[in-house]
Amino acid sequence: MNPIATVFRRELKGYFATPVAYVFIVIFLILAGSLTFYFGGFYERGQADLSAFFIYHPWLYLFLVPAIAMRLWAEERKSGTIELLLTLPITMFQAVLAKFLAAWAFVGIALALTFPIWITVNYLGDPDNGVIFTGYVGSFLMAGAFLAIGSCLSAATRNQVVAFILTVVACFLLLLAGFPLVLGFFQTILPQGVVDAISGLSLYAHFDAISKGVLDLRDIVYFVLTIGAWLYATAIVIDLKKAD
Amino acid sequence: MIETTQLTKRYGNLTAVDGISFKVEPGQVLGFLGPNGAGKSTTMKMIAGFLAPTSGGAKVCGYDVESQPIEAKRSLGYLPEGAPSYGEMTPRAFLEFIADVRGIAGDARKRRLDDVIGRLQLEGVLAQPIDTLSKGFKRRVGLAQAILHDPPVLILDEPTDGLDPNQKHEVRALINAMSHDKIIVISTHILEEVHAVCTRAVIIAGGKLLADATPAELETRSRYHGAVSLTATNTGEARAALARVADIESIEIDPQDHRITAFPKKGRAIFVAVSDALKAQNVTVSELALEAGRLDEVFRTITQPQIKGGRA
Known part of the structure; x- marks a missing residue:
């Protein structure tokens, strides 16, 4: 069997070997639901769409995804x-990719277990299912980007708490960079080109575009490149820190 | 075959491994000896392809560990220090995972799994998470993982560390049983182990290779090599009798158990002369033994000047 598939399977099974996976999923579903219904005003909006659901995903992921990512490499280093x-016959790239993909699949x-809300909105009204689908795609891609960042920072330390905090901060900065509030501030002091560049780097701007139903190739390329770059950085960091 | 040429690892200013070159042929069991922090583990990690050497290189079965890492890793089994494994897995799941990563499939997979499970007597714990196993079993799971693909080269970093005497005996028996057609490199600081399993010993301290010989050759370097030790009922009489043996250089008496050790002059054998002299003087001895040499003493003499700094 392909070594990537083998490591992937071992990792994914590893999540479910402890109660952590179930705790994570339950918390994720409860938070996703309560944010949608209480803060998002799912019913009050009176609109048959899931934007009240997706709009909170960046904030949900900000804390939950680093909790998944923090153990990726820190634990491997700590336990030896x-x-x-x-030293198994696999390349560094295969190992990094397999572990990342397993976390992403988890x-x-x-995310897939939130499907009842999709059914609910279809029962209540007549939503644009294409937009909902791209919403899921965007949400999944953003989780992947967060995970790739977390993978790299987890490789930098053997302390999972440090990895968690670093990842939250890094993801927070990358999210913030796309908010009108922050961009407005930069607009007053920086030329428009630089502001556009900052907003272009932001995870939020690309997520927002996709979740509004615009599946632009550039946004997808952005996420693929972001994930690829952080995974590449993961391999470099592991190589550098291996000896400690 | 394992071959290292001027293998060197530096961490900033610190040289952990300093130009180590050696060759190991099939059928040899090479013991790495050295104080803690001597560079034994670092050397093994470089041969196993975990750490990249700063300079120099290593070849496993003709494959360079840096330019052909996958081929080199395929031909070796490695037990890292402390025998790490995924604690939430059961030994069965863990070994199956290793078999899959190593591409062992079909009949061979079942045959190899049965073989290592039998050899390391893991039948009773196959379904128990590795985290819940005793240290001895964890070590055995680590060993099983290393020999699963029946590699021509085995690198075992402190395979018996933390095991009880029975378990140590079992692991040594296992190593001996595999040694005839494999290359095995083990690191240890238990000197009796060198006698028990190694056909060749290398002493490393401060990152440098200081001695490379068979255990018996190393022993001849000992001050005790060819010395005669005895315990007499009357120490004074025995001492007087020994004074008549011309080839004795010096006599030492252990202050605790009054065991007498007579050291020969260089290149002389004194055992027969000593036993004759004792008989002639009618000295009763409860024990009389020819010393082969003491490895711990050789080890200390060789490594003592080097024990400054270094890292594991």
Whole structure:
């Protein structure tokens, strides 16, 4: 069997070997639901769409995804299994990718379990299911970007708490960079080109575009490149920190 | 075959491994000896392909560990220090995972799994999470993982560390049983282990290779090599009798158990002369033994000047 698939399966099973996975999924579903209904005003809006649901995903992921990502490499380093994994006949790239994909698939499972809300909105009204679909795609891509960032920062330390905090901060900064409030501030002091560049780097701007139903190739490329770059950085960081 | 050439690892200013070159042929069990922090583990990590050497290189079965890492890793089994494994998995799931990553499929997969499970007597714990196993079993799971693909080269970093005497005996028996057609490198600081399993010993301290010989050759370097030790009922009489043996250089008496050790002059054998002299003087001895040499003493003499700094 392909070593990526083998490591992927082991990792994904590993999530469900402890109660952590179930706790995560339950918390994710409760938070996603309560944010949508209480803060998003799902019913009060009176609109058959899921924007009240997706709009809170960046904030939900900001804390939940680093909790998944923090153990990716920090735990391997702490328990010494990194030495085992990297002396098996697989390349560093395969190991990094397999572990990332397993974590991403796990978040994907949690996200997929929100399907009742999709059914609900279809029962209540006649929503544009294409927009809802792109909303899920955007949400999933953003979770992937957060995870890739977390993977890299988790490789930088063997302390999971440090990895968690670093990841939250990094993701927070990348999210903020796209908010009108922040961009407005930059607009007063920086030329428009630079402001556009900052907003272009922001995860939020690209997520927002996709979740509004505009599946632009550029946004997808942005996420793929972001994930790729952070995973590449993960491999470099592991190489640098291996000896400690 | 394992071959290292001027293998060197530096961390900033610190040289952990300093130009180590050696060759190991099939059938040899090479013991890495050295104080803690001597560079044993670092050397093994470089051969296993975990750490990249700063300079120099290593080849496993003809594959360079840096330019052909996958081929090199395929031909070796590695037990990292502390025998790490995924604690939430059961030994069965863990070994199956290793088999899959190593691409062992079909009949061979079942055959190899049965073989290592039998050899390391893991049948009783196959369904128990590794986290809940005793240290001895964890170590055995680590060993099972290393030999699963029946590699021509085995690198075992402190395979018996933390095991009880029975378990140590079992692991050594296992190593001996595999040694005839494999290359095995083990690191240890238990000197009796060198006798028990190694055909060759390398002493490393301060990152440098200081000695490379068979255990028996190392022993001949000991001050005790060829010395005769005895315990007499009357120490004074025995001492007087020994004074008549011309080839004795010096005599030492252990202050605790009054065991007498007579050291020969260089290149002389004194055992027969000593036993004759004792008989002639009618000295009763409860024990009389020819010393082969003491490895711990050789080890100290070789490594003592080097024990400054270094890292594991």
